[in-house]
Amino acid sequence: MQNSTQAANAWRILFLLFLANLFNFFDRTIPAIIIEPIRMEWHLSDFQLGIIGTAFTLVYAIAGLPLGRMADTGSRSKLMGWGLAAWSGLTAVNGLVGSFWAFLIVRMGIGIGEASYAPAANSLIGDLFPAHRRARAMGIFMLGLPLGLLLAFFTIGAMVKAFDSWRAPFFIAAVPGLILAVFMFFIKEPKRGAAESVQVSQERVDRPIRRVLAVPTFLWLVMAGLCFNFATYACNSFLVPMLQRYFLMPLQEAAVATGVIVGVTGLFGLTLGGWVADKIHQRVANGRLLFAAFSLIISTLCTAWALHSGRIEIGVFVAVFSVGWLFAYNFYTCVYTAIQDVVEPRLRATAMALFFAGLYLLGGGLGPVVVGALSDHFAHTAMLSAGAEQMTEAFKAVGLHDAMYLIPVALFFTMVFLFLASRCFVRDAKRMKEGLVAVVEPVGAAVTA
Template identity: 95%
Template sequence: DLFPAHRRARAMGIFMLGLPLGLLLAFFTIGAMVKAFDSWRAPFFIAAVPGLILAIFMFFIKEPKRGAAETVQVSQEKVDKPIRRILAVPTFLWLVLAGLCFNFATYACNSFLVPMLQRYFLMPLQEAAVATGVIVGVTGLFGLTLGGWVADKIHQRVANGRLLFAAFSLIISTVCTAWALHAGRIEIGVFVAVFSVGWLFAYNFYTCVYTAIQDVVEPRLRATAMALFFAGLYLLGGGLGPVVVGGLSDHFAHTAMTAAGTEQMTEAFKAVGLHDAMYLIPVALFFTMVFLFLASRCFVRDSKRMKEGLVAVGESDVAVATA
């Protein structure tokens, strides 16, 4: 509501900086917290404190007028059957599927990258946590700020440029993460560098997709659209990612143990099992890219339809007010 279409990717990029900053803070301090309190539970309690404080400040945020940054007058009337109207937008459905796959990958990575570095690369907890912070945190600081700027520039030249840029970025993410895993026990610095490049480009998902939803859904329905989008992302994508990768990790570990002809589970088998299960991350990123490309094919039509609808509703409201 506060930013026009040609500035939304940059605005969203700055807003989403909270994600890598939070991950950076968490992974850089979690090892020290566990060591200081001699308990893995301590970080969970400590992480709750900022949320309680920020909840108070939420009451002081001024509610903007719906569609305040649009070029036409936006009706403030209630929309009939809002969910049905949102689900009738093809671009939105493709973006939901892309979001499911993307969150599957990101939550699996955030959940298991530290233990994978510990088991497979034999890193201490604190070093593994810092390396993960670099991969999922530091990369976001650059990916979101630069990516948002690039996405807006492309959008001004090509109508569906943001989604094409996101799809291209996910190709790079898929290749880099897949190669880093396929390379095996390479130098940890090389693994972190290559995986980080993949995650750097993955962050373009946020600046491109979140803004694309605003471009195809009218202002009165955007909060509902984002609620549906996030419900799918977290209930299915975020919920299934850690569960499926964790289950496959156990399965591959037992497979490695059986292949070795022993019945005793060791850390070496667990390391192989978790490493092989992590291949689901580039697979999920690949499907994210596919769905983003499909969304880009119907984006222009859906965006035009949304704008025409705004004009029609605005003219109707003016006519009623005049009468």
């Protein structure tokens, strides 16, 4: 009876974590959808547009380190509650600003609020679900990503059209987040390591960051995550404006097409991917990471072909790019779970904070600004090649399209690092389990004495 009650509580908590994750990605996606109206109003370059995403991710990554440590040592529910309230409130403030720099500063504040969430939520999931169910639980949690993106891409354009203002979505998005923040404070947390097969010490760990960085699998996964986030943030930041410029689509249609590519695919990729990953893991110890590496091969080929085909039918572009993104989503269920398998429970939030720091500082932080800078460069090159003296929207369309080739390149390197991580995963997972047993033995001896 107690086990069934604990299981039901775990799924209820997971549902709340999923909802908060959905709002997390919904809120952070708004600027990427309305980027063209912002560019026109404030006369910005693509490099400046990239800075909006980069500033957010840099602050997100830096703030995530101390907040991740707080999640390992303090109340995860309170940390998530205050963080959700902060980023939701600042999202509303984003709709009030009147300049590029004010907009940028508020986005950085939102980054601090959102940085409190992922390490604490991932740590909670690791304590709520045993190893053989974590990929599925992580898949459900990460459904907040595609659903948040899907909801944003399918509704933001309509909001802008209905209110005739790009500011309206920020006010609307803040309301549900502020309401959900209240529920976060009532989450009943499990003990750290409660889902492990052996008892886990609740004592603090000395030199936690050094302990985490000593795990080879973790380092390879950080490299993979760096490349993967470069690709995803570049895609999420510039796919809507690329469709508007290169394929001449209106904002609402471009947003919906992007929603299909990065949102609908995630619904299938994360649910089916988590289930397949768990099945493979039961037969092959490092099967999750091999499955993720294979998925990234397909993702690389599909995204590269879609871009290389030029101005093909928009339906064909969306279909092929969507197949690539469908397989790319297997990264989340496989890699996040692999980190849980090689890092002991007391260090998991710290590990996730370090992981996200690598992802966002050097991955998500660089993706938008590098693609934006290359877009400006390629647009200028196209203008000179045409013998023109004035920049036009046509040259900007070519520049942004060509800069997006960095996406399949980054996905290819993600695949390489995932394969390298798979080679040392079994050894590191075994070492983690042996370390848990070693921690328990002195405790048991003391009790007996």
